[in-house]
Amino acid sequence: MSRSRRSIRHCVLDGGGVIGGSAASGEGLPEIAVQTKLRSQPHKLLTRVFPGKSEKLPISPVRMLAGREANHSARTKFTSSDRCHLSSRYLPVNGPSVIDRMDSCAYVSQFSADGTLFVAGFQDSDIKIYSVDNEWKVKKNIRARSLRWTITDTSLSPDQRFLVYSSMSPIVHIVNTGSSMTESIANVTEVHEGLDFSGHDDDEYHDDYAFGIFSVKFSTDGRELVAASSDDSIYVYDLIANTLNVRIPAHRSDVNTVCFADEAGHILYSGSDDHLCKVWDRRCLGTRGKECGVLTGHLEGITFIDSHGDGKYLISNGKDQAIKLWDIRKMSSNTRGFALPRRVEWDYRWMEYPSHLRNQKHPNDQSLATYRGHRVLRTLIRCYFSPSYSTGQKYIYTGSADAHIYIYDLLTGDLVAKLKFHDQIVRDCSWHPFKPMLGSSSWDGVIANWEVS
Known part of the structure; x- marks a missing residue:
């Protein structure tokens, strides 16, 4: 088993746009990109390092757990997107x-x-x-x-x-x-x-x-x-x-x-x-x-x-x-x-x-x-x-x-x-x-x- 972070091929959008590392905001991407981000990114309040400053994605599990315990999102628990953000970082690639x-x-x-x-x-x-x-x-x-x-x-x-x-x-x-x-x-x-x-x-x-x-x-x-x-x-x-x-x-x-x-x-x-x-x-x-x-x-x-x-x-x-x-x-x-x-x-x-x-x-x-x-x-x-x-x-x-x-x-x-x-x-x-x-x-x-x- 081997891992690679090398891009095999950038995905080319209709109209010639390219999905790359700068696309984190979702601007100009198809609707599915926006949907995927909403479903797999943590609550914005869990990304806060201190007021006015947010940590870059992905957020560490330790910080997310600390944010949950401090009830930063005012929900007392992880949302479905919080859960996806955590679990999607741990892929079934071992064994x-x-x-x-x-x-x-x-x-x-x-x-x-x-x-x-x-x-x-x-x-x-x-x-x-x-x-x-x-x-x-x-x-x-x-x-x-x-x-x-x-x-x-x-x-x-x-x-x-x-x-x-x-x-x-x-x-x-x-x-x-x-x-x-x-x-x-x-x-x-x-x-x-x-x-x-x-x-x-x-x-x-x-x-x-x-x-x-x-x-x-x-x-x-x-x-x-x-x-x-x-x-x-x-x-x-x-x-x-x-x-x-x-x-x-x-x-x-x-x-x-x-x-x-x-x-x-x-x-x-x-x-x-x-x-x-x-x-x-x-x-x-x-x-x-x-x-x-x-x-x-x-x-x-x-x-x-x-x-x-x-x-x-x-x-x-x-x-x-x-x-x-x-x-x-x-x-x-x-x-x-x-x-x-x-x-x-x-x-x-x-x-x-x-x-x-x-x-x-x-x-x-x-x-x-x-x-x-x-x-x-x-x-x-x-x-x-x-x-x-x-x-x-x-x-x-x-x-x-x-x-x-x-x-x-x-x-x-x-x-x-x-x-x-x-x-x-x-x-x-x-x-x-x-x-x-x-x-x-x-x-x-x-x-x-x-x-x-």
């Missing part, structure tokens, strides 16, 4: 400890929304659910059904009673995680109900390999699933009616990722190998049948999207070796004029990214910022905003094909941590929603847990 080691590539690793569970999915069809607060003991060992190639994604329901898993097949399976059975072998010890996203009810006419699902997510109310597929489409499945609700022919190539924009569940974000991020309003699909807008800027396919949760901002990981930050209020109404000529025959699954393309920019780049340094090769590597509770979403983080985990400062673009432990690709990683803890999964078969020393 790690090995939680599990399998003879199979690990593709998925995610904490549950309350942080009590950790889900890991492996290529050989194992899905393990660990009890985080019970010394990471295996709560449920799921042996997947009808697996093709690998577990591509998993998702826990909001109440954590059910888990769905997908592979390169139109069938998504659902498992009861609350049952007493620890060893859940599909249709041997437990039933793994199959949800057919192809819309076929008759097995005689069903092609199990018609298309594959790269990404599947529960809605925030647990009533629906949304999925991204290799047939260029987005699917929404109604779990209450147990039927496919809608199929959206969304892109011109594989849709690798899809997610809900916020808790309301009306807005969807999607990303595809056609290089585009798209925004969808489900309330308009019946009348318009098309996207609300398009975000252009990536030069290669998009591997993953994570929403900021406010219905405005998102980040995307791209095969052009970059993460981009977006504001959907800057999206375009269509893709005309945004097509790029194919300049080089390149396949990310087995080739290195051409060095002469690394710093090129899309002529119609609508992103707010770009983060570089990690590598996106061979698999659909994921990226995320850091937790709101403990960091105020001050950072973004990602796995990498060079076996590292990268943590960037959202506002400056600085690489604040580069974690080295795994021997092979880190496809997925997950920051605990409340604790300074980060779980990672790698193609070396290791599930690791990083913490503050």
